[in-house]
Amino acid sequence: MRFLIFGSGAVGSYLGVTLALSGQPVSFLSRPHSLDQIRQHGFTMTGSGPTTTLAQPAVYSDATQAFTNEKPEVIFLTVKAYDVAEAASTLAPLLHPSQTVVSFLNGINNEATLAQTLGESQVLPATLTTAVQAPQPGTIRVERVRGIGLAGGHPRLTAIQETLELAGLSVRSYADAGRMKWSKLLTNIVSNASSAILDWTAGQIYRDRHTARLEIEALREAVRVMHAIGLTPVNLPGVQVSILGRAIFLPAFLTRSLLGRIVGSGRGAKKPSLHYDIGRERSEISWLNGAVVRYGLETGVPTPVNQVLTQTMLDLVHKRRPHQEFINNPQALLDLVST
Numbered sequence: 001m002r003f004l005i006f007g008s009g010a011v012g013s014y015l016g017v018t019l020a021l022s023g024q025p026v027s028f029l030s031r032p033h034s035l036d037q038i039r040q041h042g043f044t045m046t047g048s049g050p051t052t053t054l055a056q057p058a059v060y061s062d063a064t065q066a067f068t069n070e071k072p073e074v075i076f077l078t079v080k081a082y083d084v085a086e087a088a089s090t091l092a093p094l095l096h097p098s099q100t101v102v103s104f105l106n107g108i109n110n111e112a113t114l115a116q117t118l119g120e121s122q123v124l125p126a127t128l129t130t131a132v133q134a135p136q137p138g139t140i141r142v143e144r145v146r147g148i149g150l151a152g153g154h155p156r157l158t159a160i161q162e163t164l165e166l167a168g169l170s171v172r173s174y175a176d177a178g179r180m181k182w183s184k185l186l187t188n189i190v191s192n193a194s195s196a197i198l199d200w201t202a203g204q205i206y207r208d209r210h211t212a213r214l215e216i217e218a219l220r221e222a223v224r225v226m227h228a229i230g231l232t233p234v235n236l237p238g239v240q241v242s243i244l245g246r247a248i249f250l251p252a253f254l255t256r257s258l259l260g261r262i263v264g265s266g267r268g269a270k271k272p273s274l275h276y277d278i279g280r281e282r283s284e285i286s287w288l289n290g291a292v293v294r295y296g297l298e299t300g301v302p303t304p305v306n307q308v309l310t311q312t313m314l315d316l317v318h319k320r321r322p323h324q325e326f327i328n329n330p331q332a333l334l335d336l337v338s339t
């Protein structure tokens with residue numbers, strides 16, 4: 001099975017290198033600014049075991065060239081949510097009905113966007129729970145090995161799952177793609193927007209009882225929205241999301257203690273992903289907390305905390321408010337929720 005990794009960031013690099021080292025033919029589609037670095041130095045993966053390298057990978061910055069030269073059967077789409085429409089437009093004239101796009105995208109409705117352009121039959125929803133970072137192009141740091149979820153009834157799901165498992169990856173299949181994606185959303189929003197806004201670690205969020213309560217209510221809103229659209233949290237590989245979905249409705253002091261331990265051990269001093277969006281004028285917040293708000297409006301479920309987190313993040317991302325107003329100032333954020 002021939003793979004093309006569309007997006008050579010942390011997720012794509014990790015999946016592609018793992019498959020390549022297992023003997024699968026893998027090529028990478030990368031942005032031009034990363035191309036020379038990867039071509040010259042290849043990939044180096046550290047963290048969960050011995051350091052491994054993939055020298056001289058097949059890497060391209062032009063999708064047409066990658067499809068022509070490599071003829072991939074499976075495309076792993078690992079871009080950010082805000083790039084999905086552009087990626088779909090790039091893929092549309094190149095994709096053959098026999099090829100499958102596996103969507104490793106965080107957030108809600110990305111697969112619908114792909115299906116509108118590419119056709120539903122060519123899209124396989126997926127999620128990765130293994131924690132990885134890419135400090136620079138070609139460098140992958142695996143922080144916590146968990147696994148992969150694949151969902152739906154796509155005819156190639158079993159073959160792709162078997163190939164991933166032969167590469168040493170833990171894979172679980174799900175009948176309901178929506179349930180899998182919404183469960184992943186819960187893990188993505190945990191102390192993400194709030195800690196980015198305040199420039200705090202996840203541990204700091206839960207050590208402060210006021211911001212912890214804010215965080216817990218944001219999760220409760222998301223689960224209420226899930227219930228309103230007929231979904232319940234499901235466990236993902238290595239992540240007990242169904243327990244999280246119940247635990248957040250315990251008394252706040254118990255939830256705060258539980259989540260504080262889980263998040264503190266899972267993320268440590270690492271900055272949340274949304275932290276890097278501030279000032280960049282692009283963010284996945286609209287597909288994460290913003291999705292909770294949109295579906296809350298559709299179902300009549302109030303989502304005031306997620307609405308404030310989404311709007312505040314967008315203001316910071318697009319430089320409509322100074323970040324300094326919120327850094328180490330939780331009261332500024334709390335005041336927005338109470339107004």
